[in-house]
Amino acid sequence: MKSALVKKLDIYPQPTMIRRPPTVVCYICGHEYGTKSISIHEPQCLKKWHNENNLLPKELRRPEPKKPEVRTITAKGFYDLDALNEAAWTSVQSQLVPCNIYGRTFLPERLIVHQRSCKPKAANSQ
Numbered sequence: 001m002k003s004a005l006v007k008k009l010d011i012y013p014q015p016t017m018i019r020r021p022p023t024v025v026c027y028i029c030g031h032e033y034g035t036k037s038i039s040i041h042e043p044q045c046l047k048k049w050h051n052e053n054n055l056l057p058k059e060l061r062r063p064e065p066k067k068p069e070v071r072t073i074t075a076k077g078f079y080d081l082d083a084l085n086e087a088a089w090t091s092v093q094s095q096l097v098p099c100n101i102y103g104r105t106f107l108p109e110r111l112i113v114h115q116r117s118c119k120p121k122a123a124n125s126q
Contacts, residue, residue, distance in 0.1 A: 025085040028065050030092035035081075042067075052109055060108040065091055 023032040028045045046064075053061055068087035070080070096105035101120050 022081055023085075024081060025088040025092070027067055027088040027091040030089065056108050056112075060097060060111065062095055062097075062108060065095060067091075 022035050024035055024038040025032055026038065026041060026045055028042065028049050033041045049065070053064075068084075068091050070084050070087045093105075095107065097108050097111050098105050099111065099114060099118055101118050104114075106114055
């Protein structure tokens with residue numbers, strides 16, 4: 001005699017795990033793109049990066065991000081997306097600029113917005 005739970009499982013099969021398509025992290029902006037569209041995205045993203053970088057004050061301008069050199073093909077002939085994505089994420093993180101008061105990091109264009117409202121904590125007056 002089957003228990004009620006076993007009967008219920010027979011009626012409702014377990015959902016199958018849905019695999020996400022593989023994605024690649026852009027070394028410029030840090031967003032994820034499909035393996036086919038990353039080659040279309042990167043040149044456009046770099047052009048946008050140059051336009052935004054040129055609008056920044058000189059002290060916040062950054063050198064052009066370099067595409068990380070990672071061996072993307074494994075011994076079995078597959079792309080090592082984990083290593084590629086890790087290197088891209090590290091590249092994006094290295095572009096962040098710290099707040100001169102608290103040290104929190106921002107993209108340069110966002111640091112300007114942050115600095116408008118960032119004030120040092122007032123010393124406790126007692």
